[in-house]
Amino acid sequence: MKLSTKGRYGVKAMFDLAQHMGEGPISLKSIAERQGISEHYLEQLVSGLRKAGLVKSVRGAQGGYLLGKEPDKIKIGDIIRVLEGPIAPADCVSEEDPEICSKAEFCVTRTIWEKVRDSIAEVLDSITLETMLEDAKKIESDRSLYMYYI
Amino acid sequence: MKLSTKGRYGVKAMFDLAQHMGEGPISLKSIAERQGISEHYLEQLVSGLRKAGLVKSVRGAQGGYLLGKEPDKIKIGDIIRVLEGPIAPADCVSEEDPEICSKAEFCVTRTIWEKVRDSIAEVLDSITLETMLEDAKKIESDRSLYMYYI
DNA sequence: TTATATCTTATTAAAATACTCGGGATTTGT
DNA sequence: ACAAATCCCGAGTATTTTAATAAGATATAA
Numbered sequence: 001m002k003l004s005t006k007g008r009y010g011v012k013a014m015f016d017l018a019q020h021m022g023e024g025p026i027s028l029k030s031i032a033e034r035q036g037i038s039e040h041y042l043e044q045l046v047s048g049l050r051k052a053g054l055v056k057s058v059r060g061a062q063g064g065y066l067l068g069k070e071p072d073k074i075k076i077g078d079i080i081r082v083l084e085g086p087i088a089p090a091d092c093v094s095e096e097d098p099e100i101c102s103k104a105e106f107c108v109t110r111t112i113w114e115k116v117r118d119s120i121a122e123v124l125d126s127i128t129l130e131t132m133l134e135d136a137k138k139i140e141s142d143r144s145l146y147m148y149y150i
Numbered sequence: 151m152k153l154s155t156k157g158r159y160g161v162k163a164m165f166d167l168a169q170h171m172g173e174g175p176i177s178l179k180s181i182a183e184r185q186g187i188s189e190h191y192l193e194q195l196v197s198g199l200r201k202a203g204l205v206k207s208v209r210g211a212q213g214g215y216l217l218g219k220e221p222d223k224i225k226i227g228d229i230i231r232v233l234e235g236p237i238a239p240a241d242c243v244s245e246e247d248p249e250i251c252s253k254a255e256f257c258v259t260r261t262i263w264e265k266v267r268d269s270i271a272e273v274l275d276s277i278t279l280e281t282m283l284e285d286a287k288k289i290e291s292d293r294s295l296y297m298y299y300i
Numbered sequence: 301t302t303a304t305a306t307c308t309t310a311t312t313a314a315a316a317t318a319c320t321c322g323g324g325a326t327t328t329g330t
Numbered sequence: 331a332c333a334a335a336t337c338c339c340g341a342g343t344a345t346t347t348t349a350a351t352a353a354g355a356t357a358t359a360a
Binding site: 193207208210 | 302308
């Protein structure tokens with residue numbers, strides 16, 4: 001029940017791009033540095049995100065990446081699905097072509113994994129990069145308020 | 151975001167025990183056969199469940215396993231935690247001694263993994279073996295009703 | 301005492317994970 | 331034209347995890 005670094009790094013990188021919107025293309029190098037991720041490894045992840053249209057690339061010097069859509073159109077679930085595959089606590093309840101099991105009709109454990117799957121999907125699809133930007137703003141203002149009182 | 155066979159087999163085995171309550175000790179061999187699991191492998195899993203008090207063992211011939219508590223006292227979350235460890239989509243939000251990260255205070259992605267963790271825990275802790283037995287009964291009666299109409 | 305079980309530890313094959321490396325293609329600034 | 335920056339792509343690899351398998355010790359009912 002753990003996300004791999006793919007999903008976690010991917011969300012971090014996408015959020016980084018969201019935070020630097022309007023500054024032109026952002027290089028992987030700068031993202032990797034800020035987020036503490038291997039640049040080469042990040043390259044592989046971003047390649048998938050680009051093919052899925054979640055980011056756009058600009059090649060050449062001063063090139064980099066931009067969000068492929070508005071932040072409120074990019075759900076965390078979209079990012080996770082690209083990088084980790086369909087949400088599926090068990091293969092028999094995968095969001096995409098679940099593995100058919102002959103006992104599926106009367107399998108009680110299966111209904112549990114369905115509930116887990118749906119609850120994960122609901123959380124991940126309820127949060128967008130926009131939501132995260134708002135959260136970050138709130139945390140920032142809470143912090144400065146706190147500093148003020150010291 | 152996938153459960154390993156440990157968690158899945160474990161839940162199946164525990165449910166099997168629940169379904170055979172009152173029949174005395176149930177051997178691993180019979181559980182393994184019914185559920186299509188390697189007996190030796192199941193042995194390892196059940197060993198953990200026993201240490202956690204979720205099952206009781208009876209050694210010797212005609213021995214086997216019994217539920218360690220009433221089915222309504224055994225949550226699926228308990229089984230999963232024993233076999234797969236604390237629920238933790240990321241190490242920094244593990245239910246048990248989360249890995250401290252210096253950026254935790256203002257980390258926005260962290261709050262996402264917290265929400266995912268809580269939503270998974272909520273589902274798994276809302277289902278008990280008793281719930282599953284009721285579900286199974288319902289599925290069975292639905293099936294026979296359906297058969298009746300053919 | 302024998303057959304049936306649980307218990308325990310060690311080993312292992314295969315897969316997944318998390319990188320690393322090397323080189324090619326494209327664009328910008330000099 | 332050229333160098334530097336950057337994306338792009340495929341292959342290789344070390345480590346860890348998964349899912350068993352194996353072998354033998356211990357306990358008990360019949």
